[in-house]
Amino acid sequence: ETGVTQSPTHLIKTRGQQVTLRCSSQSGHNTVSWYQQALGQGPQFIFQYYREEENGRGNFPPRFSGLQFPNYSSELNVNALELDDSALYLCASSSSSGTSYEQYFGPGTRLTVT
């Protein structure tokens, strides 16, 4: 069973640029959630995708957007990068079937905005 993978591992961007982060969900999982973890803080929920549609969103501006593909992999796009966007971005996959309630996290992408 393959776990959740994310790419790239690290990324450095300049303020105002755009970035795309990628996530491959665990086998059999149809739901992907994205979290932002700023340095020294707990992860904050950005949004969730289920069956290729957004299924809940946290308190993040519209320049944070996402996609989910038919194979349930996902992308997080951030436009007009700001310095405060520097963080570890975590992807978590899960299954919406039955009583499953666990989210399995990937290793994260470390984004630095200069």
Place this chain on the structure above:
Amino acid sequence: AQSVTQLGSHVSVSEGALVLLRCNYSSSVPPYLFWYVQYPNQGLQLLLKYTSAATLVKGINGFEAEFKKSETSFHLTKPSAHMSDAAEYFCAVSRRGYSSASKIIFGSGTRLSIRP
């Protein structure tokens, strides 16, 4: 609305001593509760979860937590600390009655240090 408060941003214990990491939650509906561990430069690993079965939950690496509804607490303990336990620990809550399509709300974390 749901929230989690972790008491103490940094806890330091001696190797072999009791580990106690405190977590209090707020939830308008019965919650699911979790403890996650994060090692440096890594993602989150689930230590244990409470989903309304037994109130004393046993997890991996010798950790356990007790759900106390009257105190709205879910403290994490381990009888004897090991050097490898040094990490960041996060308490988290989500809505019960939903699938894992529910978002998880995390506390701010507690950094556990182990003294030789």
